[in-house]
Amino acid sequence: MSQFFTSRLSALRPYTPGEQPKDTVYIKLNTNESPFPPSESVQRAVADEAARLQLYSDPECRDLNRTAADFFGVGTDQILMTNGSDEILNFAFMAFGDEQNPFAFPSISYGFYPVFAALNRVPAKPIPLGKDFRINVSDYKEIGANIVIANPNAPTGLYLGLDEIEFLLKSNRDHVVVIDEAYIDFGGESAISLIPKYDNLLVTRTFSKSYSLAGARLGFGIGSPSLIADLNTIKYSTNPYNVNRMTMAAGKAALLDSAYYREGCDKIMKTRERTREALLALGFTVTDSKTNFLFAAHDKIGGKELYLALKQNGILVRHFDLPEIERYNRITIGTDEQMDILLETIKSILKGI
Numbered sequence: 004m005s006q007f008f009t010s011r012l013s014a015l016r017p018y019t020p021g022e023q024p025k026d027t028v029y030i031k032l033n034t035n036e037s038p039f040p041p042s043e044s045v046q047r048a049v050a051d052e053a054a055r056l057q058l059y060s061d062p063e064c065r066d067l068n069r070t071a072a073d074f075f076g077v078g079t080d081q082i083l084m085t086n087g088s089d090e091i092l093n094f095a096f097m098a099f100g101d102e103q104n105p106f107a108f109p110s111i112s113y114g115f116y117p118v119f120a121a122l123n124r125v126p127a128k129p130i131p132l133g134k135d136f137r138i139n140v141s142d143y144k145e146i147g148a149n150i151v152i153a154n155p156n157a158p159t160g161l162y163l164g165l166d167e168i169e170f171l172l173k174s175n176r177d178h179v180v181v182i183d184e185a186y187i188d189f190g191g192e193s194a195i196s197l198i199p200k201y202d203n204l205l206v207t208r209t210f211s212k213s214y215s216l217a218g219a220r221l222g223f224g225i226g227s228p229s230l231i232a233d234l235n236t237i238k239y240s241t242n243p244y245n246v247n248r249m250t251m252a253a254g255k256a257a258l259l260d261s262a263y264y265r266e267g268c269d270k271i272m273k274t275r276e277r278t279r280e281a282l283l284a285l286g287f288t289v290t291d292s293k294t295n296f297l298f299a300a301h302d303k304i305g306g307k308e309l310y311l312a313l314k315q316n317g318i319l320v321r322h323f324d325l326p327e328i329e330r331y332n333r334i335t336i337g338t339d340e341q342m343d344i345l346l347e348t349i350k351s352i353l354k355g356i
């Protein structure tokens with residue numbers, strides 16, 4: 004830290020992204036990327052747009068917003084596009100959080116939530132998970148705080164039904180409830196349908212997983228026009244051109260090509276179930292994931308030990324050092340071939356112990 008770094012943030016512990024090593028070619032199952040490339044129409048749209056990069060991008064994202072509004076059945080004033088969904092989440096902490104309005108979230112969830120809280124000096128209220136990593140929505144009843152919940156949750160993969168989401172919204176009408184749907188396309192039902200009933204609901208989404216665009220950095224929020232207007236105030240106070248031209252073109256083309264992406268998600272879900280069965284047969288405990296990853300532990304080998312052994316064999320998975328989940332690894336679903344190699348490697352690791 005330099006002598007110039009503000010003391011206000013000296014205790015800030017930044018988020019640690021999944022490793023992106025360049026030393027070896029790994030089978031990369033550690034950052035929940037899609038194993039499939041973007042569709043050809045997306046690749047063409049990006050290449051076409053490159054010829055116009057001398058011009059700023061449209062700060063209102065009109066073209067992409069229109070396409071997304073039609074796709075999700077909402078008004079264009081109900082959407083805000085951002086640089087990944089990380090940005091809309093940060094905007095939500097900035098816009099709605101303060102000393103009187105903390106943010107509550109599950110103590111085991113997306114690691115960026117406590118970082119956004121600390122960065123924006125918003126008090127954080129971590130709520131412990133219940134049995135088997137379940138989120139008990141009754142723990143959030145009239146909690147006197149904004150709420151952010153990843154549904155399905157990460158890294159557990161577990162999903163809350165819309166009735167449970169509605170309970171959160173109903174019992175916290177005076178606070179914003181952010182439902183982070185980064186993984187909703189892998190088997191869950193979106194809370195977007197609840198937006199007309201609840202003006203305190205903000206749903207955040209990403210193109211990084213189900214739309215194979217992690218490298219383009221595109222996310223968005225959907226909510227009531229007044230919530231979106233507040234978030235726009237933050238956007239225009241930080242970075243009006245937060246989404247670049249090529250990414251906007253990619254997002255629009257991706258939504259127009261949704262059949263291609265639906266097929267990819269269906270394949271990933273099938274591969275997930277097959278891999279889950281195989282891991283259970285090998286003696287793993289595996290949560291019932293509705294995402295593009297599995298969360299698995301084995302009582303014969305520690306989580307870190309397995310992570311390191313897989314790494315040595317050219318396979319990267321994600322291990323978290325938190326005591327409650329240190330026995331587990333988060334394994335992104337890759338292609339069938341990649342998962343076969345993973346399973347064979349795990350078998351030989353288990354044989355050797």
Ligand code: PMP
Nearest residue numbers: 087088089113153185209211222
């Ligand atoms: N929410 C959750 C639960 C995530 O796991 C991620 C991915 N790291 C994000 C949000 C952010 O995704 P992105 O910024 O790529 O849209």
